[in-house]
Each structure stands twice: as structure tokens, then as C-alpha cells.
Amino acid sequence: MERPKMILAGGTGFLGQHLTRYFTLLGYRVVVLSRRAGAGQVAWNGRTLGAWAAELEGAAVVLNLAGRTVDCRYTAVNRYAITRSRTESTRVLGQAIAACQTPPPVWLNLSTATIYTDTPADEPANTEADGRIGRNFSEMVAQRWEAEFWVAATPCTRRLALRTAIVLGPDGGALPVMARLARFGLGTPQGTGRQWISWLHVLDFCRAVEFLLARPDLDGTFNLCAPQPLPNHGFNGLLDHYYRPRFHLPQPRWLLEIGAFLLGTETELVLKSRKVVPARLVQAGFRFQFPSCEQALADLVPQLP
Template sequence: MERLKLILAGGNGFLGQHLARHFTHLGYEVVTLGRSAKPGTVHWNGRTLGPWAAELEGAAVLINLAGRTVDCRYNATNKYAIIRSRTESTRVLAEAVAACRNPPAVWLNSSTATIYQHTEDEQPANTEATGQLGRTFSEMVAQQWEAEFNLAYVPHTRRVALRTAIVLGADGGALPVMARLARLGLSTQQGNGCQWVSWLHIQDFCRAVEFLVARPQLKGVFNLCAPTPLPNAALMQLLDAHYRPRWHLPQPRWLLEIGAFLLRTETELILKSRKVVPQRLLEAGFRFQFPSCEAALTDLLPRLS
């Protein structure tokens, strides 16, 4: 029996590697589109059509994770590259899908939970139906990204936009960096510690994508996050309880600003309040293996020790 084919665009990073393993285990033939010349990767530049487009013919699933990292300074050059990498890759995939005689049945395109505005403590969590979209640079990037996806003329392909929160894993993403700093005493609240953190265990990320692929009735926007966001101070307390460093170094906003400048990144990545819940996933019947951050960290942190 011929295996179902899954195309993973921009899939050589942390999330892509986990999705590739997950769907390979499910029996899919996974084809990764990437800019590097890694073995098993079909080359594409994320901007123009090429021989790679033939891989989409007859595929069951297309997942697009392409996008330049936002872990940088938001100067004009980087802002342009961040926007272009997302909108151009989405646009050229739309052209490739439109040209298929037998197009992919479903296309899942990355977005981000950062699309929602900074949410203060007393404000309700953002759902797909009631969430308030913001107007800062990163929030507008997400909106342009989704707009490009929605403009695609792919009438025979179901579309799902993945508004993904911070994904926690032992082998990539933000958690290994957070854990390393916590061991050194930076397990204190960042800024005032009141900013909300929306997060998701890497296993639940893969399971949620599988869940959305398997249900033809589900389309549109989905928040990919655990149902229990928590304040930054509570997250840092969990890290502190695990590592128990000998000393604790304060992390006021002014110090974070200096550190971000020296590391060529932005404090928004840790100071923006993201209070998001996965209403549509829960209503569709998805059940999280790691619904609480404490359970997720209990599973993941021992692998980092």
C-alpha cells in the first residue's frame, strides 16, 4: 500500500524535525523542503518556483514552517527579512498548490500566538473568536502572514492557520536556554513577572497537528497552546524549584534591555504578555497530555540535567 506523503516546508528546525519523526512513525512519507543541502532535504529558496514544486503533486498534507527567526534586533533590515521570509514562502507555496492537478488535501501554515495584543492580568485570555489583535511590529507580521495565506486561491485544499505559542522541548526552542540561565541563578522573575506566558509541550504540538490533519471538518485559525497559560513569575518559580541555584540574580527590565542589546535580540520575546487559550482545539475534542506547565517541565527538565 502506497504511503501518504507529507510535505514539510522549512522543516529543518526544531519543530520540523519533531514533526518529521512524528509523522514518519505514523507511516507517512515525509519530504522536507529546506534551504540547506542536508541529506533527505529537497532544496528550495522559499521565494520562487522550482523543481521542488513537483513534490506537492498528490501529497496528502502540506505544512509550512518557513520563516526567519525573530531572535534578533528589530532594525529595518531584519524587519524586512522577517516579513518577507513569511509572506514570500506562503505565496510561492500557494502558486505551487494552485498548479497541482492533484493538490494536497490540507495545508497547515504557521502563524503565531504573538498575533494577539499585550494582555494585562485582569483581561480575559485570547481565544480564536474573541482575541484582540495587536498593532506592534510582531503582531502586524503575524497578520500579514495570515493575510497572505488567506489570499491563496487553493479551492481544493483545506487551510488551517497555526497560531503557535512557545513550544517547550528538551532538544531545541526556548527551554534549553531558559534552563541554562536558571542553573546560573537567573531563575527570578523577568521584569515585573506579571506578563503571561502561553506555551505547549512539543509532544502536544505534534499531536495537535496530527489531530487537525485527521479531521476534514476543521479549518481556519487554531491556537496551538496549552489550556493553562501562567505568569512569568510562576514559570520562573518552577525552574527555580527544579534547579535550586545557590544564588538568585534579579532581572529588572533595565537590565534585560542591556542584555538584549548585547545579545542582539529584543526584550519583547520575554516581556510581552501572551495570554492565549486553545478554545477551538478543546471544543473539537483534543486532549492534552501535558495540560499544566508543571507537568510539562517535570517531563522535560530531567532530560536537560
């Protein structure tokens, strides 16, 4: 029997590599769309239709991960590239699906839990139903990304927007960087340390995608994050516990601003309060393998290089 085909647009990065391994083991034939064609990859430019679009014909699922990294200074050029890489890739996938004779029955598009506004420590967590959508740059990117997804004319395809929190894995994303900082005494609160961190173990990210694919009754927007977000000081405290450095260095906001400037990044990535819960996933019956950050780090820290 022919294996179901999964199209991973922008699947060469951190999440794409985990999904490729996970769904290949489940028996899928994973086809990655990349701007750099390589083994198992099909070339696209993330903007315009081309020969790649034929790959979508009869595919079992399309999952779009394409997006320029947000780990940079928000200059005008970078803002443009961050937004465009997400909206244009989404738009052209919609056009390709619309042109299929046998369109994929399901299309998942990444979005981000950063769509919700900076949430004060004592306010309730954001759910899909009553989350407060923000209006700063990264929040607007998320809204444009999702708007492009929902306007696509793909009536025969079930659609899910995945508002994904910070994914923790041993080999990419934020965790290896944060662990390195903790090793050098920077497992201390960043800024006030009262801002919340919403996060998700990379295995639960893959499991949640599998769960959503298997449930044709589910569509719309989903928060992909663990059910137990925690404050920044709690997260750093957990990491610090693993490394027990001889010295601890404080990280006031002004120092972080200087550090971010020198490293070519933005303090928003660590100072924004992201308090999000996966209300719809929980309601649908999804069971997290790593519901608490203690459990996730106990699994991941020993795997860090």
C-alpha cells in the first residue's frame, strides 16, 4: 500500500527535522519544500507557484513551517522579511491547494502564541476563546500570517492554525542557548523574572500534530503549548539547578538591552510575558507526555550537547 504523503513546507529547520523523523516512523512519506533542494527535498521559493505544486496533488497533509527567524534586530528590512516569508509562503500554498484535482484533506499552518498581548503576571492565561490579541510588531505579524491562511480559497481542505509557544528540544530552538547561559551563571531572572513563559516539549509538539491529524472533527485555531506555563524566574531556576554555576550574574533590563544589541537580537524574546494555555487541545482529550517544565527539562537537559 502506498504510504500517505506529508508535505512539510519550510521543513529543513528545527521543527521540520523533528516532524520528519516522527512522521517517517509513523509510516508517512515526508516531502520537504525548501529554498535549497537536497536529498528528500523539493525546491520552491516560498513565493510563487512552480513545479513543486504538483507534489501537493493527492497528499495526505500539508504543514507549513516556513518563516525567517525572528531572532534578529527588528530593523525595517528584517521586519519586512519576517512578515513576507510567512504571508507569501502561506498564500502560495493556498493557491497550490486550490489548483489541486485531489486537494489534501488537511492543511496545518504554523502560527505563534506570541499573537497574544504581553500578559501581566496576575492576569488569567490566554485561551483560544478569550485570549487578548496584541498590536505590536510580532503580534501583527502573527495576525497577518493567520489572515493569509484563513482567506485561502480551499473549501475541501480542513484547516488548523497552530499558535505555537516556545518549543523546547535538545538540538535547536531556545533551549540550547538558555542552557549555555545558565551554565555560565545566567540562570537568573531576566528583568523582573515575573514575565511568564509558555513552552512545549518538541515530542509533544509532534504528538499534538499527530493528534490533530487523526481528528477530522477538529479545525480552526489551536494553542500548542504545555498546560503549565511558568514565570521566567521559575524556568531559569530549574535550569540553574542543573548547572549549579559558582557565580550568579543578575540580568536587569538595561543589561539585557545592551546584550541584545550586541548579539543582534531583541529583548522581547525574553522579556515579553507569554501566558498561554492549550484550552482546545485539553478539551479535545490530548494527553501531554510532558505537562510540567520539570518533566520536560529532566528529559531534555541530559540530551543537550
